[in-house]
Amino acid sequence: MKTSTIALLLSLSSILFFPVSWATSNSVQDNFIKCLDKVSLSQPISAEIYTPNNSSFGTVLQSYKRNRRFDTPTTPKPAVIVTATHESHVQATVVCAKKVGIELRIRSGGHDYEGVSYVSQVPFVILEMSNLRSIEIDIKNETAWFQAGAILGEIYYEIAKKSKYHAFAAGVCPGLGAGGHISGGGYGNLLRKYGVATDHVVDAQIVDAKGRILDRKSMGEDLFWALRGGGASSFGVILSWKVKLVRVPATVTVFKVNRTLGQGATDIVAQWTQVVDKLPKEVFMRVWVKTVNGSHQGEKTIQALFVGMFLGGAQELVVLMNERLPKFGFQQSDAIEMSWIESVVFWADKPLGTPIEVLLERATKPAIFLKRKSDYVKEPISNAGLEAIWKTMIELEDVAMLWNPYGGVMNEISENKTAFPHRAGNIFKIQYATNWMVEGIEATNLYLNKTRKLFEAMTPYVSKNPREAFLNYRDLDIGTSSNGNYEEAKVYGIKYFKGNFDRLVRVKTNVDPDNFFRNEQSIPTLPSRKL
Numbered sequence: 001m002k003t004s005t006i007a008l009l010l011s012l013s014s015i016l017f018f019p020v021s022w023a024t025s026n027s028v029q030d031n032f033i034k035c036l037d038k039v040s041l042s043q044p045i046s047a048e049i050y051t052p053n054n055s056s057f058g059t060v061l062q063s064y065k066r067n068r069r070f071d072t073p074t075t076p077k078p079a080v081i082v083t084a085t086h087e088s089h090v091q092a093t094v095v096c097a098k099k100v101g102i103e104l105r106i107r108s109g110g111h112d113y114e115g116v117s118y119v120s121q122v123p124f125v126i127l128e129m130s131n132l133r134s135i136e137i138d139i140k141n142e143t144a145w146f147q148a149g150a151i152l153g154e155i156y157y158e159i160a161k162k163s164k165y166h167a168f169a170a171g172v173c174p175g176l177g178a179g180g181h182i183s184g185g186g187y188g189n190l191l192r193k194y195g196v197a198t199d200h201v202v203d204a205q206i207v208d209a210k211g212r213i214l215d216r217k218s219m220g221e222d223l224f225w226a227l228r229g230g231g232a233s234s235f236g237v238i239l240s241w242k243v244k245l246v247r248v249p250a251t252v253t254v255f256k257v258n259r260t261l262g263q264g265a266t267d268i269v270a271q272w273t274q275v276v277d278k279l280p281k282e283v284f285m286r287v288w289v290k291t292v293n294g295s296h297q298g299e300k301t302i303q304a305l306f307v308g309m310f311l312g313g314a315q316e317l318v319v320l321m322n323e324r325l326p327k328f329g330f331q332q333s334d335a336i337e338m339s340w341i342e343s344v345v346f347w348a349d350k351p352l353g354t355p356i357e358v359l360l361e362r363a364t365k366p367a368i369f370l371k372r373k374s375d376y377v378k379e380p381i382s383n384a385g386l387e388a389i390w391k392t393m394i395e396l397e398d399v400a401m402l403w404n405p406y407g408g409v410m411n412e413i414s415e416n417k418t419a420f421p422h423r424a425g426n427i428f429k430i431q432y433a434t435n436w437m438v439e440g441i442e443a444t445n446l447y448l449n450k451t452r453k454l455f456e457a458m459t460p461y462v463s464k465n466p467r468e469a470f471l472n473y474r475d476l477d478i479g480t481s482s483n484g485n486y487e488e489a490k491v492y493g494i495k496y497f498k499g500n501f502d503r504l505v506r507v508k509t510n511v512d513p514d515n516f517f518r519n520e521q522s523i524p525t526l527p528s529r530k531l
């Protein structure tokens with residue numbers, strides 16, 4: 001890994017140990033910018049500093065927002081955005097934000113469902129990581145190294161350029177940033193065969209609260225453990241990840257098939273909940289249940305869209321599906337064979353035949369308003385249960401859930417191997433996925449209410465004590481903490497991290513005792529600061 005920041009580190013230490021005077025400035029923003037200019041001797045930084053005075057401030061801010069809910073006139077804006085183009089800019093931003101006492105938000109792909117990477121209720125700075133996006137693929141050693149601002153689509157594309165037998169086991173949305181996605185777990189369609197993205201991390205480079213660049217060896221195994229599933233934004237800034245690649249066959253098979261209630265969707269989904277976690281690891285089959293218009297004016301009904309992938313050929317899949325999920329009625333014509341990289345395009349919901357270069361595209365502003373929540377399901381759901389769920393969904397209208405299978409290798413990994421705890425015993429995970437296009441606070445409250453009501457109605461069918469939640473599906477409804485309050489943080493901490501929460505708190509207390517790296521749902525320090 002390439003890092004030569006000695007000049008910078010020397011200048012950092014002079015700032016840290018022989019504080020210069022910020023004397024004449026009168027605002028935190030000015031002090032922060034002056035500090036950056038002082039500290040960033042090795043690599044000029046002024047061209048990367050945006051304040052609301054700069055004409056492109058709005059465009060830069062908006063370019064990595066992925067939720068219109070946090071792109072309104074009343075959404076708080078940062079005092080400064082630093083669009084780092086060199087690792088030393090990251091170090092300088094951390095050192096200076098800490099020095100002047102302004103909150104820092106770190107943004108890589110900007111997909112955080114609650115906008116935590118780019119919104120805060122107190123004055124703050126955004127550290128924009130999207131320009132740090134180098135990728136190096138080493139097929140011989142089956143590893144990849146990439147920076148936090150690389151998006152998954154670029155990583156997948158670069159792998160496929162070098163090999164059709166290799167993949168990276170991570171999320172299905174090509175726009176996700178490596179920085180946030182991997183440290184939150186990282187769920188994708190290779191999960192049953194290979195686990196979550198974080199399971200493949202073999203090294204990482206971070207900038208810690210002292211502005212130092214550390215790798216696995218220098219940070220130690222405790223912090224390295226925490227970064228894998230614990231949410232890096234509580235501990236430091238991820239500069240880069242090194243991951244192990246996984247093997248895929250030259251041909252995979254995908255399918256996307258609708259079933260309506262009239263076509264037996266209830267029976268099929270009930271059977272799906274009984275078998276989906278027990279299918280061979282090579283099969284991944286999600287179902288998307290949503291309310292849609294029925295055939296009569298004003299009538300609502302439920303539609304189940306099954307989307308799947310098999311690491312093998314169509315013939316074998318047809319046999320397997322009809323053996324294990326006979327109610328589905330899988331046809332040869334449902335199965336489409338393609339290369340793994342083409343399947344990535346398929347999962348991104350692009351029409352068949354779309355060139356794989358589409359994976360390199362980055363959006364420039366948020367397209368929709370959205371709210372997400374999550375749940376884990378450990379028991380199959382009966383027909384009666386499903387009927388009750390459909391009834392609630394039809395009453396609420398315009399709600400949807402994505403049910404993603406677990407099982408497979410997830411049952412073989414212990415809950416404390418990494419900080420990501422959701423392992424054995426889960427049949428599937430629910431993503432509550434409400435999208436809307438209507439502007440205004442009224443509409444927002446309406447759709448938030450619908451989502452929360454559906455979540456309430458699902459209580460009998462999902463995990464309890466704790467009601468588990470997936471960190472990457474960030475949901476501020478499950479609790480927030482102020483200034484690292486332990487008791488408050490424990491409420492969401494146990495849901496996201498189960499038995500790993502207290503170890504995360506101990507790591508946090510060791511590496512960031514001043515709680516510099518914080519947000520609404522960060523890991524707190526121990527109240528007593530005693531370990």
Ligand SMILES: Cc1cc2nc3c(=O)[nH]c(=O)nc-3n(C[C@H](O)[C@H](O)[C@H](O)COP(=O)(O)OP(=O)(O)OC[C@H]3O[C@@H](n4cnc5c(N)ncnc54)[C@H](O)[C@@H]3O)c2cc1C
Pocket residue numbers: 066105106107108109110111112113116117129148170171172173175176177178179180181182184185186187188231232233234236237238239472473519
């Ligand atoms: C359209 C869409 C599809 C999605 N699909 C999936 C999916 O298939 N599987 C899945 O698991 N999740 C999925 N997610 C959720 C996604 O994984 C999380 O939102 C993830 O945190 C996004 O990472 P990011 O870097 O893009 O986001 P950001 O908003 O930039 O960051 C998310 C969080 O990570 C922190 N962070 C970001 N970069 C760094 C860094 N360099 N160092 C330290 N902390 C950092 C941020 O501060 C924030 O707390 C999806 C989200 C969206 C909007």
Ligand SMILES: *[C@@H]1O[C@H](CO)[C@@H](O)[C@H](O)[C@H]1NC(C)=O
Pocket residue numbers: 046047048049050051053054
């Ligand atoms: C933003 O404006 C300041 C002066 O107001 C300037 O120093 C800085 O270079 C500008 N940043 C960019 C990215 O143009």
Ligand SMILES: *[C@@H]1O[C@H](CO)[C@@H](O)[C@H](O)[C@H]1NC(C)=O
Pocket residue numbers: 030051053
């Ligand atoms: C922004 O502009 C205002 C006046 O338009 C000025 O007072 C202020 O110093 C400027 N801030 C920066 C950071 O350049």
Ligand SMILES: *[C@@H]1O[C@H](CO)[C@@H](O)[C@H](O)[C@H]1NC(C)=O
Pocket residue numbers: 138141
């Ligand atoms: C590849 O792996 C071998 C054996 O583990 C190691 O010696 C070599 O340095 C690795 N190459 C790279 C580029 O990491």
Ligand SMILES: *[C@@H]1O[C@H](CO)[C@@H](O)[C@H](O)[C@H]1NC(C)=O
Pocket residue numbers: 256257258292303305
């Ligand atoms: C599923 O049905 C919806 C309409 O309800 C339609 O828009 C969509 O194209 C269908 N998808 C498939 C794969 O048939």
Ligand SMILES: *[C@@H]1O[C@H](CO)[C@@H](O)[C@H](O)[C@H]1NC(C)=O
Pocket residue numbers: 293297298299
């Ligand atoms: C569903 O029907 C309503 C009217 O009942 C209509 O406004 C809406 O556009 C329809 N939605 C779709 C996706 O057809």
Ligand SMILES: *[C@@H]1O[C@H](CO)[C@@H](O)[C@H](O)[C@H]1NC(C)=O
Pocket residue numbers: 414416417
């Ligand atoms: C992890 O869990 C196992 C039991 O499943 C236990 O033996 C081990 O001590 C745990 N490790 C840590 C670091 O907590």
Ligand SMILES: *[C@@H]1O[C@H](CO)[C@@H](O)[C@H](O)[C@H]1NC(C)=O
Pocket residue numbers: 442443445446449
């Ligand atoms: C949403 O729910 C809250 C609390 O239950 C209620 O006060 C509010 O009126 C609801 N808003 C809308 C738009 O439904």
